[in-house]
Amino acid sequence: MxxxxxxxxxxxxxxxxxxxxxxxxxxxxxxxxxxxxxxxxxxxxxxxxxxxxxxCGGLGGGEITAPNVNSTINISDYPALANIGGVAIFTLGSAPLAVVRTAASTFLALSRVCPHQGGTVQRSGNDFVCPVHGATYDLTGQWIGGQRASSLHRYTTTYDASAGTLAIS
Ligand code: FES
Structure with a gap:
């Protein structure tokens, strides 16, 4: 038993x-x-x-917003912007930027603050890639792959050809 x-x-x-x-x-x-x-x-x-x-920030966590910028740069200070298609990577104040010369008198100024969680995106070939989770953007700032995120913030640009300056705000 x-x-x-x-x-x-x-x-x-x-x-x-x-x-x-x-x-x-x-x-x-x-x-x-x-x-x-x-x-x-x-x-x-x-x-x-x-x-x-x-x-991954998918539960209502707000996306990171780009810092404010209100500055003017001299194009001649950025040799990469001498030619159409050139990309300059730099920081203005606390704002990491990428400026792309899209035509003789037009420029695109992008925030390099990743909208996902605030990583600083870097140039990688013909794209920008966030090193934190891999979000990938084309040179217009459009999200194209990797970690899902909004596209990069585009600042307003005003080019003064006679002065050779670009206002970014
Ligand atoms: S911070 Fe997550 S992909 Fe950039």
Whole structure:
């Protein structure tokens, strides 16, 4: 009689563990708090999804806004802007910028603050890439891949050809 009692396993309630087959719960701890394995796995999956969404800013975390800029630069100070298609990477005050010469008298000024979580995007080939989670933008600032994010902020530019200056605001 004593030997028989040693083989009896505790009754499982609310789970699909079959003690008569000698199976152990796949997830340790599923029985200890009174929930079944299926419920345990569902709850674990939900918690994992919530953690993942929180990590990527997907639960209503607002995107990072670009810092204000109100400055004028001399184009001649940035040799990369001498030619159409040139890209200058620099910081004005606390604002990391990329200025692209799109035509003889037009420029694009982009914030390099990643809208996702504020990383500073870097030039990579013909793109900009955020080193933090990999969001990728083309040279117009449009998001094109990697971590989902809004496109880079575009500042207003005013080119004064006679003075050779570019106002950025
Ligand atoms: S901060 Fe997350 S991709 Fe830039």
């Amino acid at each position: 004593l030997m028989d009692n040693m083989n009896v396993q505790p009754e499982c309630r609310g789970c699909d563990h079959d003690p008569s087959r000698g199976l152990r719960p796949a997830v340790m701890g599923a029985h200890e708090d009174g929930i079944g394995r299926r419920t345990f796995l569902i709850q674990s999956g939900i918690l994992t999804a919530i953690a993942a969404l929180s990590a």
